[in-house]
Amino acid sequence: MRKYTIGLVSVVLLLSLLLSACGGAADDDTFKIGLVTDVGRVNDRSFNQSAWEGVEAAAEALDMPTDIRYIETMDATDYEDNIRQFIQEGYDVIVTVGFALGDVTIRMAQENPDIKFIGVDQFQGEVVPNVAGLIFYEDRAGYLAGVLAANLTESGTIAGVFGTDLVPPVVAFKEGYEAGARAVNPNINIISTYHPGDIGQAFTDPEWGAATAAQAIDQGADVIFGAGGVTGNGALEETATREGLYCIGVDSDQWHTVPGARPCLVSSAMKLITPAVSDLIQMAAAGTFPGGNYFGDAGLAPFHDFAPQIPQALQDELVSIREGLESGAISTGYGQ
Amino acid sequence: MYTWQKVTKFLSRGSVIFTFLLFLLAVIVDQTDMGTVPLRVFVGVSALNFTLRAAVPLMLGAMSGILCERSGIINIGIEGMMLAGAFGAFAVKVQTNAMPLGLSLFLSTLTALLLGGLMAYIHALLSIRYKVDQIIGGTVIIMLAAGLSSYFFNPNWMSVGKFGTIEIPLLSSIPVLGRVLFSNGLITYIALLLVIFLHVMLFHSRWGLRTRAVGEHPRAADTVGINVNRVRYVNTVLGGMVAGLAGAFLVLEAVGQFKEGMTAGRGFIALAAMIFGNWTPVGAFGASILFGYTQALQNELLLAGIVDIPRHFISMLPYVVTIVVVAGIVGRTRPPAAIGKVYESE
Numbered sequence: 001m002r003k004y005t006i007g008l009v010s011v012v013l014l015l016s017l018l019l020s021a022c023g024g025a026a027d028d029d030t031f032k033i034g035l036v037t038d039v040g041r042v043n044d045r046s047f048n049q050s051a052w053e054g055v056e057a058a059a060e061a062l063d064m065p066t067d068i069r070y071i072e073t074m075d076a077t078d079y080e081d082n083i084r085q086f087i088q089e090g091y092d093v094i095v096t097v098g099f100a101l102g103d104v105t106i107r108m109a110q111e112n113p114d115i116k117f118i119g120v121d122q123f124q125g126e127v128v129p130n131v132a133g134l135i136f137y138e139d140r141a142g143y144l145a146g147v148l149a150a151n152l153t154e155s156g157t158i159a160g161v162f163g164t165d166l167v168p169p170v171v172a173f174k175e176g177y178e179a180g181a182r183a184v185n186p187n188i189n190i191i192s193t194y195h196p197g198d199i200g201q202a203f204t205d206p207e208w209g210a211a212t213a214a215q216a217i218d219q220g221a222d223v224i225f226g227a228g229g230v231t232g233n234g235a236l237e238e239t240a241t242r243e244g245l246y247c248i249g250v251d252s253d254q255w256h257t258v259p260g261a262r263p264c265l266v267s268s269a270m271k272l273i274t275p276a277v278s279d280l281i282q283m284a285a286a287g288t289f290p291g292g293n294y295f296g297d298a299g300l301a302p303f304h305d306f307a308p309q310i311p312q313a314l315q316d317e318l319v320s321i322r323e324g325l326e327s328g329a330i331s332t333g334y335g336q
Numbered sequence: 337m338y339t340w341q342k343v344t345k346f347l348s349r350g351s352v353i354f355t356f357l358l359f360l361l362a363v364i365v366d367q368t369d370m371g372t373v374p375l376r377v378f379v380g381v382s383a384l385n386f387t388l389r390a391a392v393p394l395m396l397g398a399m400s401g402i403l404c405e406r407s408g409i410i411n412i413g414i415e416g417m418m419l420a421g422a423f424g425a426f427a428v429k430v431q432t433n434a435m436p437l438g439l440s441l442f443l444s445t446l447t448a449l450l451l452g453g454l455m456a457y458i459h460a461l462l463s464i465r466y467k468v469d470q471i472i473g474g475t476v477i478i479m480l481a482a483g484l485s486s487y488f489f490n491p492n493w494m495s496v497g498k499f500g501t502i503e504i505p506l507l508s509s510i511p512v513l514g515r516v517l518f519s520n521g522l523i524t525y526i527a528l529l530l531v532i533f534l535h536v537m538l539f540h541s542r543w544g545l546r547t548r549a550v551g552e553h554p555r556a557a558d559t560v561g562i563n564v565n566r567v568r569y570v571n572t573v574l575g576g577m578v579a580g581l582a583g584a585f586l587v588l589e590a591v592g593q594f595k596e597g598m599t600a601g602r603g604f605i606a607l608a609a610m611i612f613g614n615w616t617p618v619g620a621f622g623a624s625i626l627f628g629y630t631q632a633l634q635n636e637l638l639l640a641g642i643v644d645i646p647r648h649f650i651s652m653l654p655y656v657v658t659i660v661v662v663a664g665i666v667g668r669t670r671p672p673a674a675i676g677k678v679y680e681s682e
Contacts, residue, residue, distance in 0.1 A: 044491070193638040194638070204595065206593060207600075210591055212639070214385060215632075215636070215639065218382030218385050219380070233593075237498070237591070241500050259496055260498075
């Protein structure tokens with residue numbers, strides 16, 4: 001008898017799970033925006049979170065009823081299924097976060113020409129009218145971080161802990177960082193490495209990030225640039241436990257996203273994903289959606305508590321270098 | 337019995353000699369001009385520090401396994417106990433962020449020990465009272481910990497602060513040795529001391545003799561008045577607490593944050609280290625160091641950028657070494673005789 005009761009209860013539970021999955025459909029005049037994360041959580045304090053904040057900002061700015069949802073990708077094999085869920089439920093705009101979703105995003109867009117797709121970090125080789133590839137000059141932000149690092153170091157050794165070279169934006173950060181540092185001091189010793197694993201673990205391995213930062217510190221590095229999602233955050237928090245070292249964050253202003261890194265965090269090599277995603281969604285709503293590549297802003301985050309330690313001359317120099325990078329007077333050498 | 341002791345002695349002595357030679361080379365490289373780039377990669381201070389850091393969770397996991405298995409309870413659930421400890425430590429650390437760092441870390445570590453112990457108690461209950469197959473029981477522990485920790489984990493939680501480095505006065509100024517062994521976090525010291533403590537206890541104390549008797553020949557132990565199942569309960573729970581400490585190391589000393597599934601197979605590598613070390617603490621310590629060293633080497637090669645081979649081959653290094661070691665040497669180890677067998681007194 002007891003067995004039957006347990007069986008019955010589990011069937012009821014299963015059914016309720018199934019039912020809750022098909023929620024009520026929204027009205028047709030609601031502007032529906034869906035976001036599919038790269039492997040990881042939507043509040044990863046890194047690029048997934050920045051993109052989602054952009055969706056939230058757009059929903060607030062738009063003068064119409066909106067419905068915003070996200071799906072967190074748990075495994076790299078689920079990208080397509082997750083995007084399809086939004087397609088089937090008639091979403092107007094679908095944001096896919098991360099280089100790894102690039103191919104599947106284009107394929108889905110070609111199958112569904114009425115839906116607008118925003119691909120964060122997805123370079124578009126050919127223009128697909130309903131896909132905007134949101135890309136950034138990461139090499140410029142990295143270059144500024146390199147200039148800052150080379151000016152801060154006392155040991156003459158700086159380090160970088162990076163996600164993976166399978167993702168071009170990460171390579172751009174690294175190349176820019178090294179070029180910027182060498183522009184200040186051609187003889188500077190730069191030790192930097194990518195995560196040895198595949199794309200699925202490279203951004204979600206804080207222990208490797210922390211251990212690698214410790215290793216670089218043992219080899220004399222006193223400025224650590226952590227660029228690679230949660231992996232990079234591990235490097236920042238490790239650096240924060242040591243005295244007298246500096247660290248530089250990535251993607252967003254990590255002063256806010258990784259409070260544990262504040263003792264060492266001088267700045268972050270930012271790409272402003274949030275405003276760019278918000279702008280693109282508003283353009284989609286207004287019918288002025290740009291297909292092809294769309295460049296967002298990239299630069300250094302504020303110095304926060306470290307501002308008094310950064311000489312005014314250096315702060316001014318960073319501003320003028322940024323202008324030089326934008327005008328083309330200074331080249332990072334990346335992609336040439 | 338005789339050959340087993342010989343193998344044990346050989347492995348223990350081998351790992352001690354290996355460690356000693358590594359240090360000797362490291363001192364030479366650090367103190368002289370011989371430290372050209374390739375040598376530094378192999379025995380630089382940073383490589384040794386990385387080795388120790390990667391080895392600590394492995395050696396704690398292996399000690400956990402030894403505690404359980406020497407008394408006859410198979411423990412493949414180390415991974416789960418570690419994960420439970422890691423999650424517990426993180427949850428409490430987040431709740432106590434406002435307290436002084438020391439107190440907060442103390443409470444978090446305590447929780448890790450308790451949760452690890454609790455998971456082990458469940459395993460012991462399944463194995464001893466309900467006579468569940470111990471491999472299945474261990475799998476249940478792993479799945480339980482993985483499921484519960486990701487269910488209760490709130491990604492918004494943010495812990496602030498972790499165990500910092502404690503420099504032991506005088507000792508930490510010894511070249512190389514000081515920077516590697518005597519300037520670490522608290523849990524690393526505890527792990528190193530635990531290896532020695534457990535070795536002495538296991539082979540030179542009344543408790544150790546009883547544990548080994550229960551694991552080798554429970555009937556004989558019962559005949560002389562040892563409560564077999566009580567010894568097994570106590571040892572399994574102690575083992576769980578040690579595994580919980582490994583979890584605390586990951587969260588409170590290594591990373592500072594928790595991530596779903598963050599033990600990432602370390603419990604299983606610890607199990608391999610325990611078997612490779614032939615169920616002896618010093619042997620398992622040597623095996624953990626070896627596994628940690630392969631990871632360090634991989635990273636050193638990547639950092640130095642001196643080898644011009646695709647990094648994917650370098651990434652294979654830890655796995656290749658593990659396969660070679662396990663296939664070549666583990667075949668000759670000998671587990672406790674009564675392992676995995678339910679004991680019922682007559």
